[in-house]
Amino acid sequence: MLLENQVAVIHGGGGSIGGAAARVFAREGARLFLAGRSLPRLEAAASVARDEGADVSIAVVDAMDQDAVDRHVDEVVDAAGRIDIALNTVGFDHVQGLPIAETSLEDYLHPVVGYLQTNFVTAKAVSRHMIAQGSGVILTISTPGARLTGRGLIGNAAQSAALEGFSRALAGELGPDGVRVVCVRPHAMSDALATSYTGEMFGRIADAGGIPMDQWMNGLVGMTLLGRLPVLDEVAEYLAFAASDRARSITGAIANLSAGALVD
Numbered sequence: 222m223l224l225e226n227q228v229a230v231i232h233g234g235g236g237s238i239g240g241a242a243a244r245v246f247a248r249e250g251a252r253l254f255l256a257g258r259s260l261p262r263l264e265a266a267a268s269v270a271r272d273e274g275a276d277v278s279i280a281v282v283d284a285m286d287q288d289a290v291d292r293h294v295d296e297v298v299d300a301a302g303r304i305d306i307a308l309n310t311v312g313f314d315h316v317q318g319l320p321i322a323e324t325s326l327e328d329y330l331h332p333v334v335g336y337l338q339t340n341f342v343t344a345k346a347v348s349r350h351m352i353a354q355g356s357g358v359i360l361t362i363s364t365p366g367a368r369l370t371g372r373g374l375i376g377n378a379a380q381s382a383a384l385e386g387f388s389r390a391l392a393g394e395l396g397p398d399g400v401r402v403v404c405v406r407p408h409a410m411s412d413a414l415a416t417s418y419t420g421e422m423f424g425r426i427a428d429a430g431g432i433p434m435d436q437w438m439n440g441l442v443g444m445t446l447l448g449r450l451p452v453l454d455e456v457a458e459y460l461a462f463a464a465s466d467r468a469r470s471i472t473g474a475i476a477n478l479s480a481g482a483l484v485d
């Protein structure tokens with residue numbers, strides 16, 4: 222197993238990517254601590270992970286709140302003795318698809334501040350323990366907006382590019398302490414639409430363009446080299462690999478899971 226006896230914390234652990242990662246990390250032998258906003262979603266993700274045989278704890282924690290996240294992470298270390306993997310899959314609805322003239326400053330800053338805040342908060346909390354251990358992996362999630370251009374992307378592009386920059390800089394800071402940082406950049410996933418905030422968000426963009434959602438998603442497919450979008454399980458499997466010792470020489474990397482919509 223890839224993650225046998227590894228202790229993993231997933232912030233946003235009840236979400237679409239968080240829940241998919243929890244299942245795969247569980248199958249690969251990790252002990253899991255899922256933290257998130259809504260108890261029912263955490264319970265559902267924990268139940269699936271327990272079916273894979275994992276020891277899973279859940280906690281309602283606001284991943285924007287430094288004190289709350291610090292306290293929870295300290296409790297994890299008290300309970301499990303260490304923390305090997307920290308994955309932030311927090312996600313929330315925000316404005317995409319509007320031209321700058323129709324975008325308020327507040328709507329523009331909402332994803333920029335929110336995604337940068339939660340990733341700072343969780344990375345700061347876990348890095349204290351990982352530095353002391355001399356090991357650990359921090360996983361962040363960005364979006365193709367980091368490298369795309371076009372109308373309606375400014376908030377998403379700014380937050381995604383900034384989060385990738387944050388992840389690179391953090392890798393440089395923590396590398397000498399034996400801590401790796403990997404940022405994973407998946408394209409939009411159709412099988413996440415039913416549970417992810419992206420269902421509402423992409424739905425609004427499709428509605429504004431006067432086309433059905435599946436047609437709008439097909440437009441994204443048309444931009445890929447592989448003629449398909451990634452699915453949740455693929456992203457979760459990649460995250461498990463990136464967290465594992467098999468990826469021990471990978472840090473400061475942005476993993477491009479865009480099915481060729483972007484090439485490096």
Ligand SMILES: NC(=O)c1ccc[n+]([C@@H]2O[C@H](COP(=O)([O-])OP(=O)(O)OC[C@H]3O[C@@H](n4cnc5c(N)ncnc54)[C@H](OP(=O)(O)O)[C@@H]3O)[C@@H](O)[C@H]2O)c1
Nearest residue numbers: 233235236237238257258259283284311312409410417418
């Ligand atoms: N889905 C995609 O196609 C896609 C593609 C590329 C990148 N991404 C990125 O992947 C990440 C996760 O997306 P997702 O699709 O998995 O979203 P999701 O299914 O909506 O899950 C996000 C999770 O984050 C939780 N959350 C939100 N604010 C929180 C807070 N303050 N404290 C704790 N938990 C909080 C949500 O809680 P609730 O359960 O209470 O809502 C939810 O469980 C995002 O960064 C997104 O940009 C997604």
